[in-house]
Amino acid sequence: MQNQNENENITVRDVIQIDNELLQNISSLIEDEANQAIKTIFTNLHPADIAEIINHLPFDDAQYAFGLLDTETAVEVVTELDEELREKVLNELDKEKITDIVDELDTDDATDIVSDLPDEVAEHVLDNIDPEDSEDVKELMKYPEESAGGLMNSDFISVDINALVKDAIEAVRIGSLEEKIEDIYTIYILADDETLLGFVHLKELIINPPETPLKNIMEEDLIYVTADMDQEEVANIMDKYDLISIPVVDENKKMLGRITIDDVVDVIQEEAAEDLQKVAGLSEDEEYSYSTIRISRNRLPWLFVSLGGELISAGVLSSFQASIEQIIIASFFIPIVMALGGSAGSQAAIVTVQGMSGANIWWHDVVKRLMKEFRVATLNGFVASIVLLLASKLFFSAELDFGLILSLSLFIIIVNATMIGAIVPVIFKKLGVDPAIATGPIVSSANDIMGLLIYLSLVTIFFTV
Amino acid sequence: MQNQNENENITVRDVIQIDNELLQNISSLIEDEANQAIKTIFTNLHPADIAEIINHLPFDDAQYAFGLLDTETAVEVVTELDEELREKVLNELDKEKITDIVDELDTDDATDIVSDLPDEVAEHVLDNIDPEDSEDVKELMKYPEESAGGLMNSDFISVDINALVKDAIEAVRIGSLEEKIEDIYTIYILADDETLLGFVHLKELIINPPETPLKNIMEEDLIYVTADMDQEEVANIMDKYDLISIPVVDENKKMLGRITIDDVVDVIQEEAAEDLQKVAGLSEDEEYSYSTIRISRNRLPWLFVSLGGELISAGVLSSFQASIEQIIIASFFIPIVMALGGSAGSQAAIVTVQGMSGANIWWHDVVKRLMKEFRVATLNGFVASIVLLLASKLFFSAELDFGLILSLSLFIIIVNATMIGAIVPVIFKKLGVDPAIATGPIVSSANDIMGLLIYLSLVTIFFTV
Known part of the structure; x- marks a missing residue:
């Protein structure tokens, strides 16, 4: 049934080992301004790996390397940079490039980055990105960074309570292709006033006939959090109930956004690191790059x-x-x-x-x-x-x-x-x-x-x- | 478009607060052998909450409460119990009930539980559960508990390289309905010899026409781990690349299973706790229930x-x-x-x-x-x-x-x-x-x-x- 020859050009990649050799090669390429060679190396790397390399370069080299990335890659890399380095790198970048990057980010990441920008740059960015995203970011900036509101993303797929499976499929299609929403695992079902009523898993759209009313298959036993909840508590709840995403609502159960597990994993790592630091008597998180x-x-x-x-x-x-x-x-x-x-x-x-x-x-x-x-x-x-x-x-x-x-x-x-x-x-x-x-x-x-x-x-x- | 009256019986549940009052109520109900009342309380609770209650009861009460659960709920609760308590509770349970529970578990959880059973009981269980699951569990038991092999689940959805989107949809349907595979996020694409070639996200099955060859839409830039990798390294990789599941392969890239993020979150919590314990000079993890x-x-x-x-x-x-x-x-x-x-x-x-x-x-x-x-x-x-x-x-x-x-x-x-x-x-x-x-x-x-x-x-x- 299967033709082996067809698969010869399919490559399966090992997790890359970023070692000192690779790092030194890149440093000397930067010194030689061999931009094309650097770009070629980066093309073959996962954005998380590019970020790891940039995180370990001296500041000037980091700045230079980041500048070589096309917008699409820069968007993926910027969220993985160490916070202090990111702030410094963005400070040196021109407003237009920052605007292009922020425009492509998920709203939660966009919010993190815009909050760290100088006021004047932040204003420029917010005036020039997609107006709907801009509204969302302004809304998200109101929440404390360490709250559920600060963690959540306002992009999610929702349909109303009278929708059928095929309507949800259409919503996923539009959300995925037009709004570029990533990490779609769940479709939320809302009342007319945007109150959260239930959800279905993505797979339900596949295993149920298109004409099925969502009402009949939706999970009503919802676990959600409010926007003011502390991020550590959010992490505890997602861990306890083994959730990969959790909806965030306001005091009237109006759906505001959702938090995905990858952000919570970062929270868990952070909180664990903080505990260790407190035990050892450090006032705050200490980054290698600090003076x-x-x-x-x-x-x-x-x-x-x-x-x-x-x-x-x-x-x-x-x-x-x-x-x-x-x-x-x-x-x-x-x-x-x-x-x-x-x-x-x-x-x-x-x-x-x-x-x-x-x-x-x-x-x-x-x-x-x-x-x-x-x-x-x-x-x-x-x-x-x-x-x-x-x-x-x-x-x-x-x-x-x-x-x-x-x-x-x-x-x-x-x-x-x-x-x-x-x-x-x-x-x-x-x-x-x-x-x-x-x-x-x-x-x-x-x-x-x-x-x-x-x-x-x-x-x-x-x-x- | 929406009729409010239709929604009156739809309840949205707050995350339950398990407090001392609830705990004491349950203790006295157990003393009175008011089984029906206890069952009614449990019916309204999430299995993770039932587990939290049982974890905090004195041993005899915990044993009694666990015995009241129907098999379906027991399956969900047993994986969330503290390890020591679980071992003790299962020790007191008869072989047939254990067999029923294990039969319904995912293979990774089944492996954890069977490894802790006395040899004679384990043998009975493995002889009486679904033969295919039994083979999988025996296979998984060969891996060290703290390795990728020890974390992985052998239930996953896969199709061959020549399959179309509609074949994958059918595979999801069968996997979900007949094999009761949970947490389906990804469909793995394998060669004839079960070598891993690529994957598609579930949402691709929704947004692409049924006749699309998977070959055309699959992601080939795979990140995977080998079965012998330490669980901490697996956690680092999933965290770094923001993955919610990762395939596990053998030395020939034959697909063996997959690890989902919920298990990795537990690993991260465990490792963080262990670090703290080492700093304070504790030899191993210390549970409240220890003597x-x-x-x-x-x-x-x-x-x-x-x-x-x-x-x-x-x-x-x-x-x-x-x-x-x-x-x-x-x-x-x-x-x-x-x-x-x-x-x-x-x-x-x-x-x-x-x-x-x-x-x-x-x-x-x-x-x-x-x-x-x-x-x-x-x-x-x-x-x-x-x-x-x-x-x-x-x-x-x-x-x-x-x-x-x-x-x-x-x-x-x-x-x-x-x-x-x-x-x-x-x-x-x-x-x-x-x-x-x-x-x-x-x-x-x-x-x-x-x-x-x-x-x-x-x-x-x-x-x-």
């Missing part, structure tokens, strides 16, 4: 929180100066009580933060969770204390009574730090503060201070009267 | 790494006993040099880990990145040192010469810890170890030890001769 000063400014605040916290620790130590002078061995174990309190606290904090990652706090879970944390802390504190007791005897020839007080301190410190690690994220969440912050420098400094207080108080009480 | 002993076992290894590392710190301190006795003020600042080295190191480590999150290391980026980290470290080290110099004078009335040595130490420690934080993840990645581990207890212990050595050496050299 030294900007990176420094991003990291210094938390270093100062650390420094402030530990100056208090130093104050605690100095107020126990007499005890330390009397029992110098006590000072050797300061790193141990600090580090183990810190580790136990951040273990509990991370588990709690992840446990609460859904939308709501489960109060009866919280109580059970804290009780479990307490049992775990008691067990781990006990095991670690016994080991420390043996180690202090073995490696530091500590007296048994000192070793016992040291172990007792470690036990109390581990239990205390674990409970703080488990409770603070819950309190933060309740107060509307991101719980991931509880795993960062503030809580670990607090645990250091409390750990030292517990340890040195016990040592002082038992050994220096 | 105290199991949680304790999960956390103790890293507590011991911390303890081991800090015993070395204690050793360093004890070997500088003479210096500390002479200048007791030196001991007060131990927490500061430890904590700031730790913070600066983990900031650099997180940024490096995130910067390398793509598939390949960019060596010329690495060098530039390290140079930038060095500049940032120098700047932040300088600023922090000046502040510490002032603070030591102001709050601790330290002598100027001690303050200067303290500041110098802090500067060196911050630069050193930053560079270690930036270099170790790169080395780990090169060695095939997950770089996120570099942000955890091993590296922070190492930084503590080095920090103390630097600080106490400088103090000893300058003040105790």
Whole structure:
């Protein structure tokens, strides 16, 4: 049935490996202004790969390479560029070219880009793109970037409640060919006042006869979000219900737009990255392309929180100066009580933060969770204390009574730090503060201070009267 | 055109809020064995919501509630249960009911569940489900759980290279209605030997005339993965190219299955959670439902790494006993040099880990990145040192010469810890170890030890001769 010869010119492409060699080749081609060669390379690449290359070029080369793209490719590439680079590249581009690019973008991407343009350029762009798109973009710009409204795209396929399958097919044809709507998976069914009533999957248009009323086959069990919902919650809902697109409505259930899964995947990646950054004490997302000063400014605040916290620790130590002078061995174990309190606290904090990652706090879970944390802390504190007791005897020839007080301190410190690690994220969440912050420098400094207080108080009480 | 009265029975459902009240209601209904009432509640819920409720019930109640579901709903719910709970619930279910459930599952989900069953039950299930599915599941079980093969589903729609649009429509109809294939977005076009040649999007079947040869409209610029690829890499590729499904092939490009975005979203969530856990020093994913002993076992290894590392710190301190006795003020600042080295190191480590999150290391980026980290470290080290110099004078009335040595130490420690934080993840990645581990207890212990050595050496050299 099949003629192998016919297929000889069909190529199946491996995912491209963008390596340093390719990057250096392109850099030297740029230096030689070998535009035709660069264009030829780009022609064979996926826009996402071109973007990855441009993201890794020095700024001048990136600018030059982007300038070589035809509008159609530039449209695909510009959405994949690192945000800071994109802003810089577009700043150097003339208004007309920016207008051409924005005119071809989906409304959600167009909105992201127009919002970052200088006012005067943005105005020019909005005055010169397709008037309907321009209206949509102006509408979308009203929503905060991190809300459902900020994520949504106003291009979608909809038909009214009395339509037949064949009407929906016609709507898909027009949407796809004339309005160039991409990522069509679902046809939304609206009332006359644009209230969302239901939807059908694209495949239903294929498996049902053309004369079937959509009313008879539509899914009415709709999951939707409102435009003001936080993007993280949108991501949770799409993940939970395994959706590839979700409609966005206003307070009257009027359909405003839809969010597709690719944008939500980016949100999930971003939020995960942010969580990690908070744990490590970075104020905001840090891009490779930032200047030294900007990176420094991003990291210094938390270093100062650390420094402030530990100056208090130093104050605690100095107020126990007499005890330390009397029992110098006590000072050797300061790193141990600090580090183990810190580790136990951040273990509990991370588990709690992840446990609460859904939308709501489960109060009866919280109580059970804290009780479990307490049992775990008691067990781990006990095991670690016994080991420390043996180690202090073995490696530091500590007296048994000192070793016992040291172990007792470690036990109390581990239990205390674990409970703080488990409770603070819950309190933060309740107060509307991101719980991931509880795993960062503030809580670990607090645990250091409390750990030292517990340890040195016990040592002082038992050994220096 | 539209008659409002017709729509009165059309309901649009809000995303349900599962709260403690609902949960407690269900618990007491279970206690009263009010099966009909529970079934009525479940009928109105999305399977993902039923799963969320069951996930939060005590085990006996969860078991009971799951038992009330009809097979069709059980199939939808079982894939959303927490893994440990699912294993326990299925263990209590009789073989026949498990067989009924597995028979209705997609092959990827069926594989996950059958792999967790006791051998004897698994064998029974595989002997009694649809023979074709059984073959597929046995095939899929050969792949590691965290590979593309482990993620893929062997149900997909394909036609041969000489097919027309109408043949593809027929294939979608059969696949959808008879084989119950879900999530149909793409029709794959295969050669006679099942080699993957191209694909068309579902919408192309709608907008092109039925007699169009698929050859003329198919996309040949294919992005695919091989069955042995790690799931994290699969996720990166689908994210980068904004794909909602990706074909999986063997070494001869024979099509084996496809991976859909919903499974990849789960992978991304999992991997992000794992990164956070590694940073905090947890050995593996920790579920709320684990026993105290199991949680304790999960956390103790890293507590011991911390303890081991800090015993070395204690050793360093004890070997500088003479210096500390002479200048007791030196001991007060131990927490500061430890904590700031730790913070600066983990900031650099997180940024490096995130910067390398793509598939390949960019060596010329690495060098530039390290140079930038060095500049940032120098700047932040300088600023922090000046502040510490002032603070030591102001709050601790330290002598100027001690303050200067303290500041110098802090500067060196911050630069050193930053560079270690930036270099170790790169080395780990090169060695095939997950770089996120570099942000955890091993590296922070190492930084503590080095920090103390630097600080106490400088103090000893300058003040105790």
